[in-house]
Amino acid sequence: MSLVAIIDIAHPDLALTPTIRECPDASIQVVPHSTTDPETGLFFFLVDGADEAFEAALEDDHTVPHWTLVDDLGSTRIYQLEHTDETKLISPKTAELGGLMLKAESNDRGWTVRLHLPDREALSTLWEYCESEEISFELYRMFRQDEWAGGRAPTLTDEQQAALVNAYEEGYFEEPRETSLEDLADRLDISPTAVGGRIRRGTGKLVETTLLEE
Structure with missing residues (x-):
């Protein structure tokens, strides 16, 4: 039985963590399609509240060697980023386990991610991987896939x-x-x-x- 897990992860070397902590008022989301091919090294982020201070933080972020502003929509901007080899990511491991990253958004410490995983064994393996990488891993919620879709219970009117x-x-x-x-x-x-x-x-x-x- 596949499952959806909502997890808080944190580590100083996780992608964009220095920028997240420097600009707590900015809300950052991973554009989902960019996690389907982690080998490209390119990731896209949707940022609400991006400004000059945010881009200055990107310049100082040791997880981001290069970034490009793709689109400026006023209060929201889209960025294309590359990460250093030392940057910690969980999307490649998630894909290796047969999972998908459905959503990833910043919180005050790092990231809250919503993952689709094939079973509990995959979730346990991912937890062990994060533990070996010293990535904080806090399981917030877990749902059977046949009972949860799109972030809300289908039978709640x-x-x-x-x-x-x-x-x-x-x-x-x-x-x-x-x-x-x-x-x-x-x-x-x-x-x-x-x-x-x-x-x-x-x-x-x-x-x-x-x-x-x-």
Whole structure:
């Protein structure tokens, strides 16, 4: 049974880590197709919040010997980068194990990656590889592929998602609660009973699809 794993990885020599730590307000994503052929040595990155300071950080980044601005879309820029031989990457090892890197985006320490892997053995092998390379490896979530697609549970309805997101944003899950079912009902223009039902059913479905398998 194939699986999707969401993992936080960190190491000073991981690709772009010096730039990530120098420019924490910039959001960096790997353009997915660039990880399908790691032997080319060329990678593409989509950056929100790129500016002169970001490009100055690229110049000082020891993982990036060469970079090219491919497109400037205003608040978003696309860069083509090369990495040094000493740069640590997990995409080649992932491909070697028969996996795919579905998504990679920067966090405050390094990268959060979403990987499609053939089985738990491949995940274990990848963890052992990261351990041997002294790459911090924190498994955040893992899902069976037949129960997870595109980053959201397929059986969670739009109404349940809206109720859960509003409840979270308004502090319904805080202790003490910062809002009530009545307030959420006013925001969603439904009854408090309906809001409570959507929250319960949505939470139950999230537990079923994200936790029970583990």
